Amino acid sequence: MTWLITGGAGFIGAHVVRAMAAAGERTVVLDDLSTGSADRLPPGVPLETGTVLDRATVDRVLREHAVTGIVHIAGKKQVAESVARPLYYYRENVEGIRVLLEAAAEAGTGRFLFSSSAAVYGMPDVDLVTEDTPCAPINPYGESKLAGEWLVSAVGRAHGMATASLRYFNVAGAATPELGDAGVFNLVPMVFERLDAGERPRVFGDDYPTPDGTCVRDYIHVEDIASAHVAAARRLAADPDASLVLNIGRGEGVSVTEMIDVIREVTGHRDAAVEVTGRRPGDPARVVAAADRIRAELDWTARHGVKEMVASAWAGWRRRHP
C-alpha cells in the first residue's frame, strides 16, 4: 500500500505520518502548508505542496505516487472561526473532501480513512457517547465533519471503497517537543499561556451539573490518535468491504479543574489561582466517549494518560516559548 496523507504536515497529521512510517507503511503527504510545516515530516516522506480543492493536483499525486489508500486529515478546525465564516468551512472541509473522493473514485483508490470529530455529536445528553448516539452538531465545523462522514460512507458504498471515519475527542500532547501544537485554542495551551504570562488560567463556568461543576471531556494523547490511524489503515487494507465509524477516546471523563490540577503539578505553578468566568457559549457539560467499538473492531486502546499528555505538551510549549 501507498497511503496519501492529506494535512500530513499539520499537528495531528505529522503524528499520523510518523506512526505510519514507524509501522513500515509507505506514505506521501499533500498539504497546502496553511497551518502545517514541512519540518514536521520525518526524512524520506515526500511532500506535495497543494490543496485537496485542486483536482488536477490531487489527480497527479494519486497517479505519480501510485496511491492505494488515503488518510484525509487536511481541514479547518476552529469552532469559533467556523461560526464567523461558515462558507469558508464548507468549502475547505466539505468541498475539499468531495473533490478528494471524486478523484479517489475515478482513480480506483480503494481505501479511505477520514479524520472526523466528536463535534458531530453536538451537546450529547448521555454519560458515554457511543457511535450510535444521534449526531446533532451545533456549529458549522461539526456540520462540515458530519457532511464529510456522510459522503465518505455513501461514496464507499457506491464505488466499492473501504472506509473509516474516526471521531477524535479532545486531542492533547505531543510525541516530541518539535511536534507540539502551535495553536492556542484548546484548554491545555490556553492554560499554559496564562500561567506563562503570570495571569490566572480561566475556567469557563463552574456551575455545570458535573461533580465539581466544571465541564468534563475525554482527553486523548495525539500519539494514541496516531496509533488508532495505523490500526484503522491496516484494517482497511485487509478488509475491502470495511465501513467503519469509530470514536477515538479513552472513555475517561476529566474535568477542567482536574486538568488544571495536573497542569499546575507538571508546570510547577503549584499555587496558581484560577479565574472563574461565565460559561462559554456552546460548551456541553460532559462529552466522554464510549471506547468499546474501536477496541472490538481494531483491538486498539489508548496507552497514555492525562499526565503524559500535559507533560509532553508542556515540553513543546517550552521549546516554542523558551
Ligand code: WQD
Ligand atoms: C475544553 C474544556 C472549555 C479553555 C473543541 C471543539 C472540538 C474539538 C476540540 C476540533 C471546555 C474549558 C477551555 C480555557 C476553560 N475541535 N476551557 N478555560 O470545546 O471541548 O472542544 O476542541 O477538532 O470540536 O469543540 O475543547 O479545549 O476548547 O475546551 O475552562 O481557557 O475546557 O470550556 O469545557 P472543546 P477546549
